[in-house]
Amino acid sequence: MLGLGDFWVSLVFALMIASVALCLAYGIARWNKDGGPGRKELAEEKRWGREEKKIQRKL
Amino acid sequence: MNMIVFTTAVLLYLLVVVYLGYRGYRETKTAADYLLAGRDVHPLVMSLSYGSTFISTSAIVGFGGAAAVYGMGLLYLTFLNIFFGIFIAFVFFGKRTRRMGLNLNAHTFPEFLGNRFNSRFLQGASGLIIFIFMPLYAGVVLMGGAQFVAQAFGIPYNTALFFFTAIIGIYVIMGGLKGVMYTDAFQGLLMLLGMTFLLVFTYVKLGGVIDAHRALTAMKDLVPPPLAAKGHNGWTSFPPFGTENWWVLTTSIILGVGIGVLAQPQLVVRFMTVKSDRDLNRAVPAGGFFIFMMTGVAFIVGALSNVYFVNNPAFGKIAFLAAGKNVDNIIPLYITSALPHWFTAVFMITLLAAAMSTLSSQFHVAGTAAGRDVWEKWIKGKGGTILITKVGILVSITAAFLLAWALPNFFEEGTAIIARGTAIFFGLCATAFLPMFIGSLYSRSINKTAAVSGFIAGFSVALFMTLFIHTKESAPLLLCNALFGKASLALGSKWEFVDPLVVALPVSALTTLLANNFGKRLPPKHVENCFEGIR
Numbered sequence: 001m002l003g004l005g006d007f008w009v010s011l012v013f014a015l016m017i018a019s020v021a022l023c024l025a026y027g028i029a030r031w032n033k034d035g036g037p038g039r040k041e042l043a044e045e046k047r048w049g050r051e052e053k054k055i056q057r058k059l
Numbered sequence: 060m061n062m063i064v065f066t067t068a069v070l071l072y073l074l075v076v077v078y079l080g081y082r083g084y085r086e087t088k089t090a091a092d093y094l095l096a097g098r099d100v101h102p103l104v105m106s107l108s109y110g111s112t113f114i115s116t117s118a119i120v121g122f123g124g125a126a127a128v129y130g131m132g133l134l135y136l137t138f139l140n141i142f143f144g145i146f147i148a149f150v151f152f153g154k155r156t157r158r159m160g161l162n163l164n165a166h167t168f169p170e171f172l173g174n175r176f177n178s179r180f181l182q183g184a185s186g187l188i189i190f191i192f193m194p195l196y197a198g199v200v201l202m203g204g205a206q207f208v209a210q211a212f213g214i215p216y217n218t219a220l221f222f223f224t225a226i227i228g229i230y231v232i233m234g235g236l237k238g239v240m241y242t243d244a245f246q247g248l249l250m251l252l253g254m255t256f257l258l259v260f261t262y263v264k265l266g267g268v269i270d271a272h273r274a275l276t277a278m279k280d281l282v283p284p285p286l287a288a289k290g291h292n293g294w295t296s297f298p299p300f301g302t303e304n305w306w307v308l309t310t311s312i313i314l315g316v317g318i319g320v321l322a323q324p325q326l327v328v329r330f331m332t333v334k335s336d337r338d339l340n341r342a343v344p345a346g347g348f349f350i351f352m353m354t355g356v357a358f359i360v361g362a363l364s365n366v367y368f369v370n371n372p373a374f375g376k377i378a379f380l381a382a383g384k385n386v387d388n389i390i391p392l393y394i395t396s397a398l399p400h401w402f403t404a405v406f407m408i409t410l411l412a413a414a415m416s417t418l419s420s421q422f423h424v425a426g427t428a429a430g431r432d433v434w435e436k437w438i439k440g441k442g443g444t445i446l447i448t449k450v451g452i453l454v455s456i457t458a459a460f461l462l463a464w465a466l467p468n469f470f471e472e473g474t475a476i477i478a479r480g481t482a483i484f485f486g487l488c489a490t491a492f493l494p495m496f497i498g499s500l501y502s503r504s505i506n507k508t509a510a511v512s513g514f515i516a517g518f519s520v521a522l523f524m525t526l527f528i529h530t531k532e533s534a535p536l537l538l539c540n541a542l543f544g545k546a547s548l549a550l551g552s553k554w555e556f557v558d559p560l561v562v563a564l565p566v567s568a569l570t571t572l573l574a575n576n577f578g579k580r581l582p583p584k585h586v587e588n589c590f591e592g593i594r
Contacts, residue, residue: 003272004295005275005276005294005296006295008297009132015135016134020347022146023145023346026340027342027345034335
């Protein structure tokens with residue numbers, strides 16, 4: 001295949017291309033899945049905001 | 060190469076890097092900003108940063124050169140890098156790490172392990188391993204980068220090393236992980252550009268994809284007899300099972316770096332820098348494509364450079380011989396002799412970017428390990444997190460600098476020097492961390508005894524084999540010779556070729572499994588908290 005010498009190297013070319021295709025397909029198929037930032041993330045963000053303000057006041 | 064054009068290009072590149080480092084500095088207010096880039100990095104920035112940290116100059120030059128010697132069999136490493144290093148890592152490790160890291164309020168990889176198993180020892184000892192061994196990996200990357208700078212500007216190696224280290228040091232210490240990731244993303248884009256051109260140009264020059272491969276396949280008889288005796292049967296064939304080359308390829312290179320990537324602290328920490336699982340999904344395509352364009356292209360071009368060198372009357376011999384038997388010289392020689400002059404400048408910047416993006420993350424993770432994990436959490440030392448992390452980074456940069464300065468005095472040319480430091484660090488991380496890391500993400504019943512036992516067993520076996528058995532490391536590390544008067548305790552047997560990871564990882568995994576039958580279970584409330592939001 002593709003002018004390559006043996007089965008194992010031909011196989012790895014195929015595996016390599018297939019794995020890139022898998023990454024592309026996965027990302028596209030799940031682009032909007034699994035939700036955005038959850039409750040915990042938003043709460044955490046608020047906590048950081050408060051912490052930041054505290055530090056700035058200190059400075 | 061026009062020196063003025065090249066110098067201008069490098070200066071422009073450095074200006075952008077310094078600006079991005081400065082932006083990181085401006086946007087860093089809290090410890091979470093400094094350690095985790097505020098946990099709100101854009102998925103594209105995250106994936107480019109992950110990829111460019113993963114791929115150093117050695118992956119392109121060192122391993123590209125190794126592909127010129129061993130052939131395209133090395134592409135199994137690329138496949139493993141994409142499949143395990145990106146797909147499995149992001150989908151099966153990344154999402155859980157991100158959520159659990161948040162549940163545990165972890166800011167570093169050792170802190171993740173320590174909090175998960177309620178063990179200060181685990182956090183401190185993991186941090187200590189990273190802090191001690193990272194300079195070895197960073198030192199080797201630093202060495203590669205400084206050699207290029209020295210060659211490019213025609214300045215002494217030591218001067219190049221000093222300025223190169225200083226520039227990276229400044230933006231890492233100032234900008235924290237935000238600075239590191241912004242610069243990584245920019246450097247990743249430059250690397251993509253450089254490698255795309257390299258691939259296209261090589262195939263066009265050699266008459267197209269299939270013709271180029273056929274020409275390389277037809278060169279089977281040019282394999283030097285000493286290499287053929289070790290099982291080398293052409294650059295487009297895999298060595299026969301059981302031969303020395305088969306062992307070298309499968310264990311050392313493929314397993315050593317392919318699987319080791321899953322437990323790399325500087326990569327794992329990036330999963331905790333994005334805001335949601337959705338962002339991780341979005342980072343997968345760019346990550347996979349990026350790795351293919353880096354190691355895939357380097358190995359293909361490295362192997363194909365043989366066709367160029369043999370067909371070019373100025374050389375008339377295979378790449379290994381054309382480069383004076385110096386594996387690390389093959390890719391640079393190919394670039395300077397086969398590609399247009401202007402590309403040399405582009406490629407130099409590509410390599411500079413590859414080295415700097417890896418180094419910045421190495422320094423950052425070693426510094427956080429020393430400051431946050433060892434000093435602040437394990438020893439309960441005093442000081443603000445950001446300040447002590449900055450001191451930690453400074454210490455690890457100094458250690459890496461000293462190694463990069465000293466290593467060239469110990470190693471002789473002719474071996475794939477650059478590949479060793481990487482393999483040692485990847486191997487130690489995989490054996491010490493991987494079994495308990497998988498357990499921490501997927502098992503609710505794994506306990507502290509299991510984690511600590513597997514960690515100690517895996518690390519000890521890997522270290523012992525690195526120092527005393529695996530000749531590739533034990534010989535240059537000199538300890539075995541100093542104590543026992545020989546390069547390896549297994550000299551003359553097959554064991555001296557077997558990568559430490561192949562033995563130490565199963566030992567670590569088995570010990571973890573067995574030890575899980577002893578010791579107390581973690582409190583159910585703690586386990587519930589760890590797995591909150593994880594199905």
